[in-house]
Amino acid sequence: MKPIRQLDFLGKRKLAFIFSSILLLISVISFFVNGLSFGIDFTGGSVYEMHYNQSVDLEKMRSTLAERGFADANVQHFGSSEEVLLRLKPIENINQQELGQQILDAANASQPEPGEMRRVEFVGPQVGDELLDDGGLALLFAFIGVMIYVSIRFEWKFSVGAVLALIHDSVITLGFFSVFHWEFDMTVLSAILAIIGYSINDTIVVYDRIRETFRISRKTDVEEITNNALNETLGRTILTSFTVFLTVLALVFLGGKTIHGFAIAMLIGVVVGTYSSIYVASAIALALGLNKEDLLITQKESVLDDLP
Numbered sequence: 001m002k003p004i005r006q007l008d009f010l011g012k013r014k015l016a017f018i019f020s021s022i023l024l025l026i027s028v029i030s031f032f033v034n035g036l037s038f039g040i041d042f043t044g045g046s047v048y049e050m051h052y053n054q055s056v057d058l059e060k061m062r063s064t065l066a067e068r069g070f071a072d073a074n075v076q077h078f079g080s081s082e083e084v085l086l087r088l089k090p091i092e093n094i095n096q097q098e099l100g101q102q103i104l105d106a107a108n109a110s111q112p113e114p115g116e117m118r119r120v121e122f123v124g125p126q127v128g129d130e131l132l133d134d135g136g137l138a139l140l141f142a143f144i145g146v147m148i149y150v151s152i153r154f155e156w157k158f159s160v161g162a163v164l165a166l167i168h169d170s171v172i173t174l175g176f177f178s179v180f181h182w183e184f185d186m187t188v189l190s191a192i193l194a195i196i197g198y199s200i201n202d203t204i205v206v207y208d209r210i211r212e213t214f215r216i217s218r219k220t221d222v223e224e225i226t227n228n229a230l231n232e233t234l235g236r237t238i239l240t241s242f243t244v245f246l247t248v249l250a251l252v253f254l255g256g257k258t259i260h261g262f263a264i265a266m267l268i269g270v271v272v273g274t275y276s277s278i279y280v281a282s283a284i285a286l287a288l289g290l291n292k293e294d295l296l297i298t299q300k301e302s303v304l305d306d307l308p
Contacts, residue, residue, distance in 0.1 A: 007234070009278055010227045010286065016279035020168060027175025034178050039185030039261075040074065040087045042132045044123045046096070048086040048103055052115035055081040062257075064110035070103065076258040084115070096122065135189045139170065142196050150200075154207055161284035162203050165276040169199050173268045177261075187262035195269030198244070202237060202277040209233045210282065222291055226282055234278075241274040 040047075058075050061084070065073045070088060078085035084107065091099060100120050108114035143163050150159035170192055177184050210229040217225050248270060251263035 006228070006231050008227060009230045010223050010283060013279060013283040013286075016275075016283065020172075020276075020280060023172050023175065024168065027171050027178065030175055030178040034181065036174065036178055036184040037181050038132075039183045040089050040123065041186040042129075042184070043089055045087060045089040046099065046103075047119070047121040047123060048088070048100065048117065049078060049119035050084045050086065050104065050107055050115045051118050052082050052084070052111060052113065054111070054113055056084050056111060056115075058084070058257075061107055061110040065103075065106050068102070068106040070106060073103075074257075076256075083118075096120075131186065135186075138189075138193060139196075142193060143167065146196070146200050150204070150207070153204075154211060155285075155290070157285045157288040157290045158207050158281075160288060161281040162200060162207070164284050165203060165281035166196050166199055168276050168280055169195055169269060169272045172272050173265055176268050177265070182264065183261055185261060187259055188265045191262045191265035191269065194266060195273055198270065199273030199276060202240070202273060203281045205236065206230060206233050206277050206282060222286060226286060226290075230278055230282060237274060237277065241270055244270050 056077070058077065062073070062075050065071070065075070065086075072089055074087040076085050077083060086103060086107070088099075088103065100117065104115075104117050143166060146166060147159045147163045150162045173192060173195060174184075176182070177188065182188075206229065209232055210226055213225050213229040213232070217228070245267070248263055248266045251259060252267055255263050
């Protein structure tokens with residue numbers, strides 16, 4: 001899609017760097033001051049499975065549990081609308097059997113007919129620590145994999161720009177959860193990994209157009225060539241991002257409490273990822289000294305292209 005008018009993206013890259021730096025600084029400070037509000041997946045706690053003979057109204061159950069002092073309980077359907085799975089963070093100085101009975105009484109008080117407790121499990125904090133470590137390793141391996149791929153597919157300056165843009169997206173998204181004390185659980189971690197995949201896909205499209213524009217253009221101004229490439233992919237970027245944004249927005253309002261954290265993280269990530277593909281990834285590559293010679297077809301590549 002050919003742009004109607006050229007937008008000077010790179011001419012505003014200093015302002016973009018300042019804006020990004022402010023967001024990153026706020027996020028990092030919040031990590032140290034507030035930390036992340038970890039969910040039961042990481043902190044450990046109790047899991048209760050209950051069965052009812054009728055469809056369960058989760059909103060009434062949540063409201064009743066909150067009135068009885070269990071406001072942080074995570075309640076969701078489990079397999080069918082008659083099955084309920086309730087997760088609760090650790091509560092000190094209370095017998096687990098007594099706690100289970102209190103939970104069942106509160107849950108039954110919210111429904112027309114009482115249900116029965118099917119399963120009670122306790123998730124220790126050690127398991128939560130292992131999940132957190134595994135999640136951190138997943139993010140690390142994702143960054144390393146992206147850097148290796150982009151280095152092979154394009155050029156090392158592009159790979160550094162891509163990985164720094166992904167770190168930028170992840171830190172800012174997590175920063176929102178830290179600043180506003182939103183719960184961070186496995187669904188949010190899954191969203192962060194999904195954001196990495198989405199953002200790198202958008203960045204690769206931009207990088208590929210930059211490389212092709214470098215090779216066919218007679219101009220020598222690196223900034224102008226890169227800016228032209230960004231404008232040429234702008235239509236695709238806006239259409240793709242807007243479509244994903246609308247889908248995730250529907251999940252935020254209609255997806256329910258169970259995936260609310262995932263939807264919020266994706267919503268923030270789509271916006272930040274689109275911004276970083278345009279203003280961060282390419283600008284970092286330029287700052288590292290990207291030039292036309294870096295992207296010219298080498299003799300080895302030419303020989304490979306001529307092979308039948």
